[in-house]
Amino acid sequence: VVTDEVVASLRDELVGIVGASDVIVSRDRLVAYERDWTGNWEGRALLAVRPATAREVAGVLVACSRARVTVVVHGGNTGLVGGATPDSDVVLDTTRLDQLGDVDNHSFQVTVGAGVTLERAQGHARVAGLDLPVDLGARSGATIGGMVATNAGGRLAVRYGTMRTSVCGLEAVLSTGRIIERLSGVLKDNAGYDLPALIVGSEGTLAVVTRVRLQLLRRPARRAAALVGARDYREAVALVSHLRARLSVSLEAADCFDRTAMEAVCAYLRVSDPLSEPHHVYVILQVAEPNDDPAATLAAAVDPELLDAMVIAEDTARRRALWTYREALNEAVGAQGIARKYDISVPIAAIPAFAEDARQEVERRTGATATVYGHLGDGNLHVNVLGTSGADDGLDVAMADLVAAHNGSISAEHGIGRAKRSFLGSTRSSAEIEAMWAVKRALDPTETLGRGCVLPPWDEPAAIERSST
Numbered sequence: 001v002v003t004d005e006v007v008a009s010l011r012d013e014l015v016g017i018v019g020a021s022d023v024i025v026s027r028d029r030l031v032a033y034e035r036d037w038t039g040n041w042e043g044r045a046l047l048a049v050r051p052a053t054a055r056e057v058a059g060v061l062v063a064c065s066r067a068r069v070t071v072v073v074h075g076g077n078t079g080l081v082g083g084a085t086p087d088s089d090v091v092l093d094t095t096r097l098d099q100l101g102d103v104d105n106h107s108f109q110v111t112v113g114a115g116v117t118l119e120r121a122q123g124h125a126r127v128a129g130l131d132l133p134v135d136l137g138a139r140s141g142a143t144i145g146g147m148v149a150t151n152a153g154g155r156l157a158v159r160y161g162t163m164r165t166s167v168c169g170l171e172a173v174l175s176t177g178r179i180i181e182r183l184s185g186v187l188k189d190n191a192g193y194d195l196p197a198l199i200v201g202s203e204g205t206l207a208v209v210t211r212v213r214l215q216l217l218r219r220p221a222r223r224a225a226a227l228v229g230a231r232d233y234r235e236a237v238a239l240v241s242h243l244r245a246r247l248s249v250s251l252e253a254a255d256c257f258d259r260t261a262m263e264a265v266c267a268y269l270r271v272s273d274p275l276s277e278p279h280h281v282y283v284i285l286q287v288a289e290p291n292d293d294p295a296a297t298l299a300a301a302v303d304p305e306l307l308d309a310m311v312i313a314e315d316t317a318r319r320r321a322l323w324t325y326r327e328a329l330n331e332a333v334g335a336q337g338i339a340r341k342y343d344i345s346v347p348i349a350a351i352p353a354f355a356e357d358a359r360q361e362v363e364r365r366t367g368a369t370a371t372v373y374g375h376l377g378d379g380n381l382h383v384n385v386l387g388t389s390g391a392d393d394g395l396d397v398a399m400a401d402l403v404a405a406h407n408g409s410i411s412a413e414h415g416i417g418r419a420k421r422s423f424l425g426s427t428r429s430s431a432e433i434e435a436m437w438a439v440k441r442a443l444d445p446t447e448t449l450g451r452g453c454v455l456p457p458w459d460e461p462a463a464i465e466r467s468s469t
C-alpha cells in the first residue's frame with residue numbers, strides 16, 4: 001500500500017523533473033486514465049506524469065523505483081487487454097514524446113517519438129511518398145510506442161509482417177534510469193543481443209519506449225479492395241489460400257467477419273450489407289499493384305463461381321467505405337455492451353474447425369452467439385462474447401484449451417496484458433516463462449514496470465505448472 005505521504009513526496013520530486021503542469025493529481029483528470037477501451041478494466045491512478053524526453057522518463061522511473069511505487073505506461077489507451085490500466089500505480093503518459101524526425105530518403109526510414117499516433121506518423125510518411133507497413137482501425141488514437149509495446153499486427157500483416165518487422169531501432173528507458181539507444185537504422189548489425197527486438201512486444205513490463213526508428217515502404221501506385229461472400233470458413237480459407245498462391249506479394253490484406261458481425265456493423269453504422277444476399281462469412285481483400293490494374297488482377301484471380309457474391313472498390317473513397325465494415329466492428333460490438341474478447345491465432349488450415357468449435361462452446365456455456373472477425377490470412381480470429389458475467393472464468397479456460405487443442409496462441413496481436421496472464425502457461429512452456437522472469441528481473445530489478453501484466457506471479461505454482469502440460 002502506498003501512503004498519501006509517499007505520493008505527496010513523489011509528486012514534488014516529479015514536479016522537479018517535468019514541471020507542475022505535467023504532473024496530474026486532480027481526480028477529475030485522472031479518471032481518463034483509469035478505464036480501458038473495452039470497459040472490462042478499471043483501476044486507480046495515484047497520479048499521472050507526462051515526460052517529454054528520454055532523460056525526463058529516466059528521472060521519473062528512478063524516482064518511482066526509489067519510492068517503491070509501480071508505473072504503468074499509457075499510450076493511446078486503445079489496447080484491448082487492460083495493459084495500460086493502472087492498479088494503484090503512477091501513470092506514465094507518453095503524449096509529449098511527440099517528435100517527428102525527417103524522413104530518410106536513402107533508407108526509407110524515419111524516427112518518431114513513442115507518443116506519436118499512427119495516423120500522424122502515416123501522414124508524415126505520405127508527404128514523402130512513403131507509408132508505414134502496419135495499419136489498424138484504431139489509427140487515430142494508437143501510438144507508435146503502444147504499437148511497438150504490443151507488437152501490433154493489423155490488416156496488412158499478411159503482406160508486411162507485424163510491428164516487429166518494421167522496427168529497425170529504438171530508444172528505451174529502463175527502470176534503473178539507464179537509456180538504451182539504437183537508432184542508426186543500419187540493416188545489418190549483429191553486435192550482441194538484439195535488445196530492441198526483446199523490447200518489442202514486452203507490453204510496458206521491461207522498459208519505456210521513447211523513440212522508434214521505423215522502416216517505411218514506397219506507396220503502391222494503385223490499390224483495389226473487394227468484399228466476397230463465402231458459404232463457410234472452409235470456402236473462405238480456400239479462397240485466401242488460392243489468392244495467396246496466385247497473387248503473391250500483390251495481396252496486401254485478407255480479413256474476414258461472420259454474419260453476426262455484419263449484422264452488428266450494419267446496425268451500428270446504419271448501412272446495409274453491400275452484397276445482395278447474406279452470407280455466413282465475408283472476406284475483405286486488398287490488392288496493390290505498381291503497374292497493372294489491381295481490380296482486374298483481383299477479379300481474374302477469384303474463382304468465377306464467387307464473382308456473383310463479390311463487390312470491388314477501385315477508387316480510394318469506395319475502398320475506404322468498404323473497409324469501414326471491417327474496421328468499425330470493435331466499436332459496433334462495444335455499442336452492444338461490454339464484450340469478452342479472445343484474440344487467438346491458429347494454423348490457417350485449422351480455422352474452419354476452430355471457428356465451429358468456438359461457436360459451439362460459446363453457445364453451450366453462455367447461450368450467446370459469438371461475433372467473430374479477424375485477419376484470415378494470418379490465422380488470427382477475434383471472438384467477441386456479449387452478455388457474460390465479469391468473471392466467467394470457465395469460458396476463458398475452455399477457449400484457452402480449444403486454442404491449445406488447435407495448436408494456436410492465446411494472444412495473436414493484442415498481447416497478454418492483465419487479461420490473459422494466468423493463461424500464458426497454456427501457450428508457453430514453464431521453461432519459457434522462467435526465462436521470461438529472468439529477463440524481467442535483469443532489466444527491471446525493482447519490478448517497477450507493468451505490475452500485474454504479462455507474466456503470471458512467480459509464487460503461483462499453478463500458473464507455472466499449467467504450462468508444462
Ligand SMILES: Cc1cc2nc3c(=O)[nH]c(=O)nc-3n(C[C@H](O)[C@H](O)[C@H](O)COP(=O)(O)OP(=O)(O)OC[C@H]3O[C@@H](n4cnc5c(N)ncnc54)[C@H](O)[C@@H]3O)c2cc1C
Binds near residue numbers: 075077138142413
Ligand atoms: C478499434 C480498434 C481496432 C484495433 N485493431 C487492431 C489491429 O488490427 N491489430 C492490433 O494489433 N491491435 C489492434 N487494436 C489494439 C490496439 O490498437 C493496439 O494494441 C495498439 O498497439 C495499442 O496502442 P496504444 O498506444 O493505444 O497503447 P495503450 O493501450 O496505451 O497500451 C498498450 C500496452 O502497451 C504499453 N505501452 C504503451 N506505450 C508504451 C511505451 N511507449 N513504452 C512501453 N510500453 C508502452 C502499455 O503499458 C500497455 O501494456 C485495436 C484497438 C481498437 C480500439
